[in-house]
Amino acid sequence: MTTPGRVVAAAAALILAAPLAACGSDDEGVPVLTFYNSPVQNLQTVVDRCNQQAAGKYKISYQTLPRTADDQRVQMVRRLAAKDDSMDILGMDVTWTQEFASANWIREITGDLKSEVEGQTLAAAVDSAKYEDKLYAAPNNTNVQLLWYRKDLVPTPPKTWDEMIQMSQQLKSQGKPYQVMTMGAQYEGLVVFFNSLVASAGGHVVDDAGEKAVMDDGTVKALEVLKNFATAGVTDPSFSNAVEDDVRRAFQDGGGAFELNWPYVWASMSEDAPDMAAKVGWARYPAIDASTPSRTTIGGSEQAVSSYSKHPDLAFDAIKCLRGPESQLYLAVNSGQAPSIESVYNDPSMDKAYPMKDVLLDELKTSAPRPRTPAYQNLSTVVAAELSPPASVEPQKTADSLRESIQAAIDSKGVLP
Amino acid sequence: MSVQEKVRIPAQRTPKKKVALSEGKKQERKLGWLLCAPAAIVMVAVTAYPIIYSVWLSLQRYDLKFPEDREFIGLTNYVTVLSNNYWWTAFGVTALITVISVTVELILGMGLALIMHKTLVGRGLVRTSALIPYGIVTVVAAFSWRYAWTPGTGYLANLVSPDGAPLTERASALAIIIFAEIWKTTPFMALLLMAGLALVPDDLLKAASMDGASWWQRFTKVMLPVMKPAILVALLFRTLDAFRIFDNIYVLSAGANETSSVSMIAYNNLMKGLNLGIGSTMSVLIFLTVAIIAFIFVKLFGTAAPGSDDGERR
Numbered sequence: 001m002t003t004p005g006r007v008v009a010a011a012a013a014l015i016l017a018a019p020l021a022a023c024g025s026d027d028e029g030v031p032v033l034t035f036y037n038s039p040v041q042n043l044q045t046v047v048d049r050c051n052q053q054a055a056g057k058y059k060i061s062y063q064t065l066p067r068t069a070d071d072q073r074v075q076m077v078r079r080l081a082a083k084d085d086s087m088d089i090l091g092m093d094v095t096w097t098q099e100f101a102s103a104n105w106i107r108e109i110t111g112d113l114k115s116e117v118e119g120q121t122l123a124a125a126v127d128s129a130k131y132e133d134k135l136y137a138a139p140n141n142t143n144v145q146l147l148w149y150r151k152d153l154v155p156t157p158p159k160t161w162d163e164m165i166q167m168s169q170q171l172k173s174q175g176k177p178y179q180v181m182t183m184g185a186q187y188e189g190l191v192v193f194f195n196s197l198v199a200s201a202g203g204h205v206v207d208d209a210g211e212k213a214v215m216d217d218g219t220v221k222a223l224e225v226l227k228n229f230a231t232a233g234v235t236d237p238s239f240s241n242a243v244e245d246d247v248r249r250a251f252q253d254g255g256g257a258f259e260l261n262w263p264y265v266w267a268s269m270s271e272d273a274p275d276m277a278a279k280v281g282w283a284r285y286p287a288i289d290a291s292t293p294s295r296t297t298i299g300g301s302e303q304a305v306s307s308y309s310k311h312p313d314l315a316f317d318a319i320k321c322l323r324g325p326e327s328q329l330y331l332a333v334n335s336g337q338a339p340s341i342e343s344v345y346n347d348p349s350m351d352k353a354y355p356m357k358d359v360l361l362d363e364l365k366t367s368a369p370r371p372r373t374p375a376y377q378n379l380s381t382v383v384a385a386e387l388s389p390p391a392s393v394e395p396q397k398t399a400d401s402l403r404e405s406i407q408a409a410i411d412s413k414g415v416l417p
Numbered sequence: 418m419s420v421q422e423k424v425r426i427p428a429q430r431t432p433k434k435k436v437a438l439s440e441g442k443k444q445e446r447k448l449g450w451l452l453c454a455p456a457a458i459v460m461v462a463v464t465a466y467p468i469i470y471s472v473w474l475s476l477q478r479y480d481l482k483f484p485e486d487r488e489f490i491g492l493t494n495y496v497t498v499l500s501n502n503y504w505w506t507a508f509g510v511t512a513l514i515t516v517i518s519v520t521v522e523l524i525l526g527m528g529l530a531l532i533m534h535k536t537l538v539g540r541g542l543v544r545t546s547a548l549i550p551y552g553i554v555t556v557v558a559a560f561s562w563r564y565a566w567t568p569g570t571g572y573l574a575n576l577v578s579p580d581g582a583p584l585t586e587r588a589s590a591l592a593i594i595i596f597a598e599i600w601k602t603t604p605f606m607a608l609l610l611m612a613g614l615a616l617v618p619d620d621l622l623k624a625a626s627m628d629g630a631s632w633w634q635r636f637t638k639v640m641l642p643v644m645k646p647a648i649l650v651a652l653l654f655r656t657l658d659a660f661r662i663f664d665n666i667y668v669l670s671a672g673a674n675e676t677s678s679v680s681m682i683a684y685n686n687l688m689k690g691l692n693l694g695i696g697s698t699m700s701v702l703i704f705l706t707v708a709i710i711a712f713i714f715v716k717l718f719g720t721a722a723p724g725s726d727d728g729e730r731r
Binding site: 070073074077078081099102103104185186187237238240241250374375377378381385388389412413414415416417 | 478480481482483484486497498501503504506507567568569580581582584585671672673674675677682685686688689690691692694695
């Protein structure tokens with residue numbers, strides 16, 4: 001016999017019990033692995049497929065982190081610092097490797113997962129997942145920014161920054177969309193921009209061991225280019241407050257002639273604004289000097305296992321599937337995530353989803369890592385603060401004060417703004 | 418002060434000298450202590466422990482990134498922070514925001530309080546609508562301000578500066594932060610001041626007006642002195658609150674272009690930098706500053722906790 005009262009009671013019991021089932025293991029005693037990752041379109045499909053493949057060995061539960069990398073990291077480190085054992089697989093940005101490994105928050109990858117990762121993955125991506133020559137994470141995608149330009153406004157893409165600024169000024173005088181759009185807010189995006197300029201100019205921010213701040217002539221040259229770009233009148237008025245998605249949207253809406261951004265912009269443009277996509281071409285990131293090809297900052301994400309996980313072996317097993325070639329191909333085609341496994345690029349379905357793959361692979365093979373030190377996050381915050389707003393940079397002076405504050409950051413004496 | 422002496426409403430006075438207590442009174446007092454003990458112990462546990470722990474952390478090099486390098490370094494962190502530009506810039510920004518927002522809030526709040534106090538028609542409606550900004554979660558309100566001030570999508574940005582991006586420049590960003598603070602907390606100020614207004618006896622105002630005092634004279638010579646304790650409490654609360662400003666800045670500018678407050682940079686050093694030593698040093702310094710502000714208000718201006726019967730203690 002069912003009375004309304006009983007229905008309500010049953011519903012209430014369900015609601016109360018549901019959250020309990022989500023943690024630990026579910027009814028049949030299958031261990032649940034929590035997988036914390038940024039929100040990625042269609043990632044749930046990958047997780048579901050991996051769960052099916054696991055055939056009851058484990059069940060991965062995908063938990064989304066906030067949208068911005070800073071917020072993702074803050075949430076993770078807060079829990080890791082408290083030795084939270086409810087996180088198993090961590091979807092990390094490549095720049096966190098050093099820090100998490102040095103703090104003993106993630107496990108070293110050994111055995112067959114290690115040989116699998118090292119065997120398949122692009123060298124630059126593997127390199128970014130290492131700390132003190134040990135592998136700590138498995139790169140599941142990789143990333144470099146490209147130059148996107150309006151083919152209807154610019155017949156041939158610019159090769160250097162000077163050329164691009166010139167083209168933009170010309171378009172401006174003709175009353176056409178002219179802006180060069182990229183990320184200039186006081187955050188990681190600005191540091192990525194700066195790092196690409198430094199690498200293209202052959203400079204060094206820190207030494208190879210990551211223990212000493214260098215800031216040589218190449219970095220001063222990079223600062224000159226940055227300053228020149230920010231003051232040439234070719235940027236969006238909100239350049240110094242723009243993050244990836246602002247830039248993507250503004251360019252997609254037809255506001256600019258050039259965009260420097262990650263490849264994900266192509267997937268969303270093809271979907272949301274196919275007319276605009278038809279007018280947009282891509283090219284290698286501009287160089288500083290016409291005779292030296294540009295080097296672009298490598299980004300991307302990786303998966304690691306928390307030191308506090310109760311099921312590390314299962315978690316490593318799950319990573320094999322989550323970042324395996326099949327998953328990478330699926331996410332490349334459906335979510336615009338560039339694979340870290342080189343062979344995936346040869347799949348025919350990549351031609352349509354990643355028409356820019358040749359330029360991308362080219363850039364990836366000559367890409368530049370960000371300064372490698374456990375204090376990277378502090379270094380990045382200090383650099384972003386010193387370079388914000390980019391128009392106020394004074395190359396030599398900024399380089400000198402950066403050298404000092406980066407050294408302080410490495411020695412844990414630095415104060416973050 | 419002399420004016421205040423004249424118009425002081427007769428308040429309950431506690432005897433200045435200690436009188437020997439009877440046995441029954443002593444027992445009663447003991448019971449009183451016993452009854453508040455659990456609450457007091459819990460409070461000490463949840464407030465004193467973290468305070469002492471942060472002082473202890475602030476004396477160490479303790480960086481979660483370099484767990485092996487943890488060591489006791491005395492006051493070095495204090496030297497580092499107090500000789501750092503970012504800290505003093507943030508301190509200046511915080512002081513500026515505090516002074517301007519509290520001043521404007523006092524003036525606007527007083528106006529609002531007078532309106533709410535005087536309203537005869539639709540009293541509930543007026544009071545409720547005045548309190549709406551205070552009822553909205555700060556982060557939510559801050560987000561709507563942020564969108565309003567974002568070029569392209571925001572009505573205020575398009576209206577005020579069609580070519581610029583106000584949140585990306587220091588002066589305009591600070592102005593927007595202060596504006597958002599004022600919009601948000603003026604109702605709170607008004608509420609506290611309205612409680613003070615209720616203390617002003619009507620007879621006193623009538624008597625003053627019989628003596629030929631103008632509205633302004635009645636306001637400055639009668640109402641303000643009577644309200645002084647309420648005003649000081651409102652100012653103290655708001656100053657302490659304003660000095661700890663965090664959420665508005667976090668959402669509106671995230672501290673870009675030197676708009677960080679001290680709380681913002683303490684958060685950055687602790688949560689983003691994982692530098693427990695430096696971050697705790699900043700927390701301790703913020704705590705000390707707040708304590709000094711409270712001390713100045715209580716000792717120099719004679720602010721008393723609302724409800725305590727010796728409101729005139731010096």
